[in-house]
Amino acid sequence: MVTTLDKEGIIEVLRSIPDPEIPVINIDELGILRDVILTGDHVEVVITPTYSGCPAMTQIESDIRAKLHEHGIDNIVVRMTYQPAWTTDWMSEEAKEKLRKYGISPPGRMHNAIVPLVVDSVVCPHCGSFQTAVVSEFGSTACKALYQCQDCKEPFDYFKSI
Numbered sequence: 001m002v003t004t005l006d007k008e009g010i011i012e013v014l015r016s017i018p019d020p021e022i023p024v025i026n027i028d029e030l031g032i033l034r035d036v037i038l039t040g041d042h043v044e045v046v047i048t049p050t051y052s053g054c055p056a057m058t059q060i061e062s063d064i065r066a067k068l069h070e071h072g073i074d075n076i077v078v079r080m081t082y083q084p085a086w087t088t089d090w091m092s093e094e095a096k097e098k099l100r101k102y103g104i105s106p107p108g109r110m111h112n113a114i115v116p117l118v119v120d121s122v123v124c125p126h127c128g129s130f131q132t133a134v135v136s137e138f139g140s141t142a143c144k145a146l147y148q149c150q151d152c153k154e155p156f157d158y159f160k161s162i
């Protein structure tokens, strides 16, 4: 017995860990946290990296260890699983809404109902305009692209859909 917490309790603890790059979203909402397995002598946390080589994963692993340590759990195995590969579809709708409020356009292009012949667009998180253009395929991190709104002129990050 390594802890009095059950699996749900541990998941609840892990939900307090934010994504290092997007502090408004936790690792569960992002879809990184895949499973928690309790064995007789340790707790195994299974995570799937978002983008391969994303430096945030090292940070997330040490955050998991630190957070569980706070709850008296010291025997921790953090296992990375790459199959199936992470997809932005694992991000909850709530998480996408939080991203938008944070000023990042969530993954997935939206169909422009007003001008249906135009290809699906990245929507401006500030004013909701479909008139946006890519400035750079790499924004503040490799996971994001930099866009600018043609209407409100604000630049913003778009969380790339994969």
Ligand SMILES: [Zn+2]
Pocket: 124, 125, 126, 127, 128, 129, 149, 150, 151, 152, 153, 154
């Ligand atoms: Zn705008």
